[in-house]
Amino acid sequence: MTIALTPRRTAAAALTAALLVPLAACGSEASGGTKDEAGKKTELTVLAAASLTDVFKTAGAAYEKAHPGTTLKFSFAGSQDLAAQVKQGAPADALVTADEKTMDGLSDDTGSPSVIARNRLVIATAKGNPKNIKELKDLEKSGLKVVLAAPEVPVGRYSEQVLERQGLTVKPVSQEPNVRAVLSKVELGEADAGIVYKTDITAADGKAEGIDIPDDQNAVAAYPAATLKVSEHADAAAEFVKWLSGSEAQKILADAGFQKP
Structure with a gap:
């Protein structure tokens, strides 16, 4: 039997179809692995002195393992080049220099620094x-x-x-x-x-x-670390900087030959 669609029934069918589309999409995400807004990963960009290149790769892997919601992206260069990037407003979250003088010159752009190694x-x-x-x-x-x-x-x-x-x-x-x-x-x-x-x-x-x-x-040489005020992930950046002074990071630094702060 064929049911004739009245204007009211036509509108109801359209509304039902519209509601089913997002529900189908949600089902696809649950089965396909695409994360929702709350499950999105945070990527932190860390500007770090060139002498930290090898040890921070090791430290970064350890941090990501312990913090599955966060990934780290490092940019290594001389501390003076890193300072220039910060002054130019480079989009980054944290900074680690190989001297306190450079970090002190960026006090308007950073949080309170703490020395993590020598x-x-x-x-x-x-x-x-x-x-x-x-x-x-x-x-x-x-x-x-x-x-x-x-x-x-x-x-x-x-x-x-x-x-x-x-x-x-x-x-x-x-x-x-x-x-x-x-x-x-x-x-x-x-x-x-x-x-x-x-x-x-x-x-x-x-x-x-x-x-x-x-x-x-x-x-x-002292290595101070600090968050950057331009960071869009202030809490995550602060957590990483704090972690650098913790026992796990300090062991990694010591194993690479760095001295205690």
Whole structure:
């Protein structure tokens, strides 16, 4: 039997169909795995000093495992470059620099920083130390190709400090934008020696050797971490920064050769 649709019945049928569409979509999401608004993941962008490249990859994996609703995206560079990005309003959530001076200069753009680790300088040489470098004064040797970080880079500033305190004059063949670039020059044989962080030698995995600098001649680098005021995920960013000072993150940092805050 054919039922004639009156205007009222036609309107009711249309309303029923409209209501069924979103219900069908919800059923598809439940079975297909697409998350609803409440289940969306939070992606945090973290600007971090180049010397944290390896350890933060390990730390990031550990954090994501413990916080399944959050993913981390790291951007590594020299601290001075990171500061420039922050000043330009780069969309990021947290910042970790290799010195307190750089972080202090960004007080209008960050939350309250906390130091999460410390580091020391070493002399980096080619594998096997073919130039027989034993101490800082050896960097003055005639014909020795030494590479340093640029003075505006934290490790470059620290390097200048330790050399000046010993009354040494070293003319580098190049000044690099971050500590990993210094290490790379030594690893590739483009320089005989450079000054890097102790943790960089650990990360070099045998491609370069480290000559310790005595404590009374050395400089200690501090790594402060802070949230960024432009973050759209303030609570999640604060949780990550707090986690960096916790036992799990501190063990990861220590295993990579970083010192306690």
